[in-house]
Amino acid sequence: MRVVSIDGDGQTAEQLRLIEASRPEVAQGHVLIRTACAGVNRPDILQRRGLYPPPPGASPVLGLEVSGTIDSVGAGVEGWKAGDTVCALVNGGGYAEYVSVDARHLLPVPKGLTLEEAGSLPETVLTVYANLMEHGALKSGETVLVHGGNSGIGSMTIQMGKAIGAKVVATARGADKCAFAKSLGADLVIDSDAGDFVTPVKDFGGADVVLDIVAGDFVAKNLLCLNFRGRMVQVGTSRSSSVEIDLRRIMQKQAVLTGSMLRPRSPDEKARLTAAVRAHVWPLIEAGRIRPVIDRVFAFADVAAAHAYMDSGAHKGKVVLKL
Numbered sequence: 001m002r003v004v005s006i007d008g009d010g011q012t013a014e015q016l017r018l019i020e021a022s023r024p025e026v027a028q029g030h031v032l033i034r035t036a037c038a039g040v041n042r043p044d045i046l047q048r049r050g051l052y053p054p055p056p057g058a059s060p061v062l063g064l065e066v067s068g069t070i071d072s073v074g075a076g077v078e079g080w081k082a083g084d085t086v087c088a089l090v091n092g093g094g095y096a097e098y099v100s101v102d103a104r105h106l107l108p109v110p111k112g113l114t115l116e117e118a119g120s121l122p123e124t125v126l127t128v129y130a131n132l133m134e135h136g137a138l139k140s141g142e143t144v145l146v147h148g149g150n151s152g153i154g155s156m157t158i159q160m161g162k163a164i165g166a167k168v169v170a171t172a173r174g175a176d177k178c179a180f181a182k183s184l185g186a187d188l189v190i191d192s193d194a195g196d197f198v199t200p201v202k203d204f205g206g207a208d209v210v211l212d213i214v215a216g217d218f219v220a221k222n223l224l225c226l227n228f229r230g231r232m233v234q235v236g237t238s239r240s241s242s243v244e245i246d247l248r249r250i251m252q253k254q255a256v257l258t259g260s261m262l263r264p265r266s267p268d269e270k271a272r273l274t275a276a277v278r279a280h281v282w283p284l285i286e287a288g289r290i291r292p293v294i295d296r297v298f299a300f301a302d303v304a305a306a307h308a309y310m311d312s313g314a315h316k317g318k319v320v321l322k323l
């Protein structure tokens with residue numbers, strides 16, 4: 001089968017190549033998926049550049065989410081059969097024609113969605129659900145502030161927040177990306193390149209939850225925006241992972257500062273999250289209240305172009321590889 005390999009230090013997208021490799025074995029409790037589409041996520045870029053190594057035991061091949069057709073089913077798997085169309089969170093190995101997946105991490109393709117759309121969902125939806133709904137404990141009527149409203153994570157956060165009845169404030173950089181975030185349903189969008197976001201967020205009524213993918217100097221500002229007993233949830237650190245904050249504000253506001261990573265979670269924990277997403281988010285997708293937001297689909301052979309496109313930062317929403 002063809003898989004994507006990194007020919008060099010991964011600093012540039014041009015170093016991605018398709019090579020031949022043997023198909024993965026189907027372990028007990030796993031299924032082998034014939035990949036139709038693989039979502040491209042920022043963590044793939046970080047892994048390519050050596051900044052996000054795969055955890056022990058994970059495939060070294062890039063790719064954290066796929067859609068496709070079940071080719072074969074391992075011992076002990078119930079409820080799935082060869083020929084089923086599915087999408088799945090994978091522990092690496094998504095940029096390949098076949099990938100072995102823990103059957104508990106499978107989701108059906110939501111009714112009415114294409115395989116391109118389904119392949120863009122699992123990593124993003126599980127990350128947003130875990131951080132917005134579980135760690136952030138966002139409730140209907142509350143307000144969430146999300147940075148990078150144009151990103152894969154941001155575009156899903158805006159939609160999930162609105163779908164559960166919350167108010168959503170998003171930041172993005174530049175008028176075009178702000179307009180995109182607004183089109184997804186954000187109540188207020190602030191151009192973080194044009195000025196400070198703290199005053200507009202406070203004028204809006206403050207934030208009960210902040211989902212932050214950038215960190216750095218934004219963290220102290222997030223704390224200023226936070227309402228009493230608010231929750232700040234960190235899922236990325238693209239500005240900087242070292243920050244200075246005034247801890248007295250955490251005490252005054254009885255605030256919670258937390259965060260999480262999806263990939264290092266145990267298979268059992270990912271299975272629990274997958275089941276929660278199937279129960280709580282899949283119906284919202286099938287009802288059309290949350291939709292996949294795909295910017296571009298690239299052919300598998302054009303994986304280097306797909307990464308170069310994401311490297312450029314020009315995308316809005318998700319980038320997908322079609323095999």
Ligand SMILES: NC(=O)c1ccc[n+]([C@@H]2O[C@H](COP(=O)([O-])OP(=O)(O)OC[C@H]3O[C@@H](n4cnc5c(N)ncnc54)[C@H](OP(=O)(O)O)[C@@H]3O)[C@@H](O)[C@H]2O)c1
Nearest residue numbers: 041042127148151152153173213235236238260261262313
């Ligand atoms: N914790 C987890 O489990 C988990 C899982 C998945 C993803 N993530 C993280 O979540 C983040 C988003 O992932 P994604 O796949 O949605 O990526 P993406 O679509 O490439 O989005 C990246 C976003 O970050 C913004 N950004 C980057 N640098 C910035 C800066 N210095 N200041 C302000 N904004 C900046 C970008 O803004 P522009 O468009 O203006 O450049 C864009 O909105 C990444 O940091 C990724 O590592 C974490």
